[in-house]
Amino acid sequence: MKQPYKILVLDDNHDILIASRIFLKQHFAQVVTIQEPALLLTTLNSEHFDLLLLDMNFSRDTQSGEEGLFYLKQALKAQPELKVVMMTAYAALPLAVKAMQSGAANFIAKPWQNEQLLQTLQQALQQSSQYTSAQQNPTLRAASENTATIPLLGESPAMQQVLRTIEKVAATDANVLLLGESGTGKALVAQAIHQASKRTAAPFVSVDMGSLSTSLLESELFGHKKGAFTDAKSDYAGRFVEASGGTLLLDELANLALPQQAKLLTALQNRTVVPVGASQAVAVDIRLICATNENLYQAVTEGSFRQDLLYRINTVEIVLPPLRERKEDIPLLLDWYLEHYSQRYQRDALHISAADKRHLQSYDWPGNVRQLAHAVERAVVLAEANMLDFSQLQSSAQNAPATTASEQEADTEFFLEFVEEKTIRQALQYYQGNVSQAAKALGLTRGALYRRLEKYGL
Structure with missing residues (x-):
């Protein structure tokens, strides 16, 4: 069910506008996008909006954020009750603080994960109210809706084992480590554990560790005090405090640098956090769930991950099987997603042929x-008749030579898409999430890089 809010998005990047409109229209009653900053005041003076998602950097001034701050002030002058979330590829904490001091409700770095964006907007829309139940809490409500919308499906022995483990561990407060390849559903498992736990009426807070720069991470997790650094003129609670009483998911944990690992370990051992600039510890009561698609045991051997932290977070370890190891679940998943996307895009009488199901299962x-x-979803959107067309996917599957598991792993290193994704990840890491600099280094435009980030789910 869509939430009854009207959202305005201003960004000079056409690809960002398209991506945000497609995603946000699934969750909010109305989404309006504009590409020219000069149209902001005209739009706000003619229509009322609940929230503005505003870029901080436009074509003539790509790094300082001053343009974004200027338009933020204009927007709040036109509609004082408007909630504004700032977005930028330049994830600097002082800039985020400066934006919030100027009246912004929150701040998000590009490229974002869709779940992270939705959670940020919902928090901004509801930040003036205090919530004590799952129905009222915006973060928890998002988790509840996601869990209800996309259930954990699987009748295979591997998935049944996962579901049994979830049932057992949910009744406890034990720390959980979720392992598995990208796309296997680790976030859904975390939400399912929370929903089945005694903490279900408290917040479910998710943090994508890979999306936070080193300078932002400690403040984001533990909070900061007024005066902790330049322009820090207000307190920020941090995600540990936000999740107190509920569940905290630290996703993509392998991205955490060693110095931050030590601080995380201390917080988990003491069940307290010390905000940046504070001298007193703050007690927190959280249920911790961590997730990664990396091999943490190998990382410990290589010295990039602390062994004592690994022992602390994996009281219970759940390994999610890749889809190729539970192919008997593929027909069930195909049927569910067909119904789901048929309803979303209002396409009736679509079905997948038995032959296609066999091909897709292989x-x-x-x-x-x-x-x-x-x-x-793509097949539903592009369907011209009642039958869905998976020919592009089928041809790649049929033309792929049969290989052993070891050969497949070795050959993957030379796949063009694999090399491209790996190179983009390395560029983003090197430039600390700065999309414009990464794009320049890769010889791409910002738009071209954003399309690849969407393609690879980065």
Whole structure:
């Protein structure tokens, strides 16, 4: 069910506007996008909006954020009750603080994960109220809706084992480590554990560790005090405090640098956090769930991940099987996503032929359930008759030579898409999430890089 809010998005990047409109229209009653900053005041003076998602950097001034701050002040002058969330590829904490001091409700770095964007907007829309139940809490409500919308499906022995483990661990407060390839549903498992736990009426807070720069991470997790650094003129609670009483999911944990690992370990051991600039510890009561698609045991051997932290977070370890190891679940998933996307796009009488199901069941799905969902969604959108067309996916599956598991792993290193994704990840890491600098280094335009970030789910 869509939430009854009217959202305005201003960004000079056409690709960002398209991506945000497609995603946000699934969750909010109305979404309006504009590409020219000069149209902002005209739009706000003619229509009322609940929230503005505003870029901080436009074509003539790409790094300082001053343009964004100027338009933020204009927007709040036109509609004082408007909630504004700032977005930028330049994830600097002082800039975020400066924006919030100027009246912004929150701040998000590009490129974002859709779940992270939705959670940020919902928090901004509801920040003036205090919530004590699952129905009222915006963060928890998002988790509840996501869990209800995309259930954990699987009748295979591997998935049944996962579901049994979820049932057992949910009744406790034990720390959980979720392992598995990208797209296997780790976030859904975390939400399912929370929903089945005694903490279900408290917040479910998710943090994508890979999206936070080193300078932002400590403040984001532990909070900061007024005066902790330049322009820090207000307190920020941090995600640990926000999740107190509920569940905290630290996703993509392998991205955490060693110095931050030590601080995280201390917080978990003491069950307290010390905000940046504070001298007193703040007690927190959280249920911790961590997730990663990396091999943390190998990272410990290589010295990039602390062994004592690994022992602390994996009281219970759940390994999610890749889709190629539970192919008997593929027909069930295909049917569910077909119905889901048929309803979303109002396409009636669509179906997948038995022959197509057999072909799709033989495909290895390197992107796992996420790839399957995207393939069904694409087929539904592009369907010209009642039958869905998976020919593009089928041809790649049929033309792929049969290989052993070891050969497949070795050959993957030379796939063009694999090399491209790996290079983009390295560029983003090197430039600390600065999309414009990464694009320049890669020889791409910002728009071209954003399309690849969407393609690879980065």
